[in-house]
Amino acid sequence: MTALGTAPGLGATAAPIRRGRRRSTPFLLALVGTAYLAVFFVIPLLSGLIVSLMSGNPNDGYTFTWNFGVYSALFVDPQVPYLTFLLRSLWYGVAATLVTIVVGYPVAYFIAFRVSARWKSPLLMLVFVSFLVSFVIRTDMWAFVLASQGPVVTVLQGIGLAGKDFQILGTSGAVIFGDAYNDLAFMVLPIYAALERIDPRLGEAANDLYAGKVRAFWHTTLPLSRSGVFAGVLLVFIDCVGDPVNSALLGGTNTYTIGQAIQDAYSGNQQYNVAAALSTVLMVVLGIILFVYARVSGTDDLEDLV
Structure with a gap:
């Protein structure tokens, strides 16, 4: 009787413990x-x-x-136009991100839907093969390729598409190209991960409902891969805005970025407070931009990438 009488009491005590463990x-x-x-x-x-x-x-x-005066001094000093550097960096980040989307989405789509399963892993490895080489080394090699005497300019001049004074190195285009090249894989992988989760039968169903390939892609595949594009934009945009390497190796005096300003203030002039203030401002600006972007684009399906 005692055992039978105490059993309910023990069960009643253990139940809240189990619920507490599940909640914690x-x-x-x-x-x-x-x-x-x-x-x-x-x-x-x-x-x-x-x-x-x-x-x-x-x-x-x-x-x-x-x-706190260091923050106001950043944007009123006429000798060092930090605001110009910041806006230029944001422009480079936006441009490079758009380039990676235009190039990376077709690559991810091809790997996800147009090749057999046995070739998907090798093709993905080819996307990341450039990461086997140091970031600085592969960027510096592009400085040689895009130089005035390099193969790209020489070929363009040889076929009559460029004049004798034409140059790519030292321009904004070279910096944007370098940013996009170095971060392309960061756009391809999340888009591929999102596309890989899409059921191919959805496209077939859209075609059965008299939707053409373009319309089916626009109304089914593209919306369902939005989470991959969102993740890729975060990875590429943040990295490109704060990067000092591409603008230093591929750019010139007119392509100076906020990343270079932070690097020079810290290691060159040893103005640690200025470098820290610039980094803080950059983080706040990026945080605001990404928050607005997340609210506009929506992030409800980001868990599909997990």
Whole structure:
């Protein structure tokens, strides 16, 4: 009787414990990701903000003085037009992102729907084969290819499509090309992942309903792959806006970007507070742009990529 009488009590006590464990499990699993973000994202951001509010010089050192004036000085100094550098970087990022979409989407579509399963992995490896070479080395090699005496300009001049003074290296086009080339794989992979999850029978159903190939693609495939395009835009745009390498190796005096300004302020002039302030401003601007982009484009189906 005692055992029978206590059993319900034990069951009633164990049930809330089990429910509590089920409810706490997601939060416990999220601790790893939260700790990662705190260590490698939040702490560096706060550190950069603190450094930007310091005053001093490389010889005497820097001290924390709540120097908010460094932010206003960034955009009123006529000798160093940081606002121009920022706007130019945003333009390069937008242009390179559009190029990667135009080039990367057909590549991802071809691999996802037009080749057999045995060839998909080798083709994806070809997309990423350039990553086997250092980022700086492959960008520097394009500086040789696009030079005035390089093969591209020489061929264009030989067939009469370019004059003697024609040049590609040192122009905005060369920087945008370098950004798009180096980040193309970051657009192809997420789009491919989204396309791979689309049931091919949806296209067949659209054709059965008298929709042509273009209309079927526009109303079925493209909307269902929106999450891949969204993820690719995030990866490519953020990387291109803050990149100092392509503009330094492929650009000239008129292609100076905010990434170069941050690099020169930190390592060249040792203006650590200025470099930190520029980085903070860049992060805030990118955050606002990406937030607006996410609200406009929608992110409901991003979980399909997980």
